[in-house]
Amino acid sequence: MQLLSIRELSAADIQRLLDSSARLKKLSLAGKPLPQFPGKVIGMLFFENSTRTRVSFEIAAGKLGFSHTSFGVMGSSMSKGESLKDTVLTLKHEGVDGLVMRHESSGAPYVASRFFGGPVINAGDGMHEHPTQALADALTIIEHKGKLDGLQVAIVGDIQHSRVARSNLWLLSKLGAEVRFVGPRTLMPRYPGHLPASVHYDLYSGIENADVVMALRLQSERMSSGLVSSIGEYASMYQINSLALRFAKPDCLLMHPGPVNRGLELDDAAADGKHSVINEQVANGVFVRMAVLEAAFNGVAKAPARKKVSARA
Ligand code: NCD
Numbered sequence: 001m002q003l004l005s006i007r008e009l010s011a012a013d014i015q016r017l018l019d020s021s022a023r024l025k026k027l028s029l030a031g032k033p034l035p036q037f038p039g040k041v042i043g044m045l046f047f048e049n050s051t052r053t054r055v056s057f058e059i060a061a062g063k064l065g066f067s068h069t070s071f072g073v074m075g076s077s078m079s080k081g082e083s084l085k086d087t088v089l090t091l092k093h094e095g096v097d098g099l100v101m102r103h104e105s106s107g108a109p110y111v112a113s114r115f116f117g118g119p120v121i122n123a124g125d126g127m128h129e130h131p132t133q134a135l136a137d138a139l140t141i142i143e144h145k146g147k148l149d150g151l152q153v154a155i156v157g158d159i160q161h162s163r164v165a166r167s168n169l170w171l172l173s174k175l176g177a178e179v180r181f182v183g184p185r186t187l188m189p190r191y192p193g194h195l196p197a198s199v200h201y202d203l204y205s206g207i208e209n210a211d212v213v214m215a216l217r218l219q220s221e222r223m224s225s226g227l228v229s230s231i232g233e234y235a236s237m238y239q240i241n242s243l244a245l246r247f248a249k250p251d252c253l254l255m256h257p258g259p260v261n262r263g264l265e266l267d268d269a270a271a272d273g274k275h276s277v278i279n280e281q282v283a284n285g286v287f288v289r290m291a292v293l294e295a296a297f298n299g300v301a302k303a304p305a306r307k308k309v310s311a312r313a
Pocket of ligand 1: 133164217219258
């Protein structure tokens with residue numbers, strides 16, 4: 001199995017991954033034996049910065065008995081001009097069995113998967129998708145609300161540059177939640193009418209009666225300049241704080257994929273307050289990544305190729 005996007009999965013595929021995540025979480029927390037994949041090597045290719053995604057993939061791989069090799073542009077031959085194709089082919093011929101890949105370009109994991117020939121897992125590609133983050137978010141919501149179907153989920157902030165928003169949009173809408181995109185016009189996708197989400201430019205009406213409020217970081221590294229007039233003005237209009245949270249349901253969940261810019265998209269009181277499930281999202285990140293690695297390798301497991309013995313040997 002590859003995991004390149006949520007958009008191309010069916011609702012049943014997503015549900016299976018969520019069920020496996022819950023199963024592996026239960027086993028892991030109870031200290032019970034976990035499925036093991038000894039001898040399999042994962043290449044962790046992180047061409048963009050990452051804390052929680054990279055570490056949680058490494059922990060997930062370790063718990064399932066994989067070994068891994070970590071890899072970025074600095075310290076590799078990509079800094080000498082080697083292409084992604086040649087890098088992937090090199091890792092393949094060195095015996096790497098699967099790739100987990102984060103890249104600044106949307107679609108880069110698709111290029112890798114064309115040449116690699118084994119499972120490739122997208123750990124975030126440009127503005128396109130971040131499938132395992134959406135799975136961690138969904139698992140967290142289900143643990144609190146028991147379901148996704150019928151929930152109102154408001155995703156607030158820099159939607160245009162957010163792969164987290166896109167993966168969540170597809171996952172939540174496929175499993176029956178209603179998604180609202182809330183933010184300034186300049187940070188909305190260009191043609192939001194084509195997406196299964198309603199669009200709101202006003203924060204308070206956008207999050208009114210929401211079951212889940214998901215705040216996003218202003219992803220300035222992917223922005224051309226001039227999309228927000230000033231950081232202060234953005235915060236005054238779109239920051240999730242205790243005043244804003246009064247418009248959502250009293251038992252709403254406050255989520256954020258991290259990293260949080262405190263004082264900008266969230267204030268401290270909201271980030272650390274009773275609605276916040278941010279640390280649970282992080283914890284669940286490990287279990288969904290275990291489920292994805294398990295699915296990737298159960299799907300492709302085959303007996304090792306038998307070496308041909310020549311008549312003269
Ligand atoms: C996100 C990402 O990298 O897409 N972080 C994450 O993986 N949890 C969100 C962000 O960078 O703002």
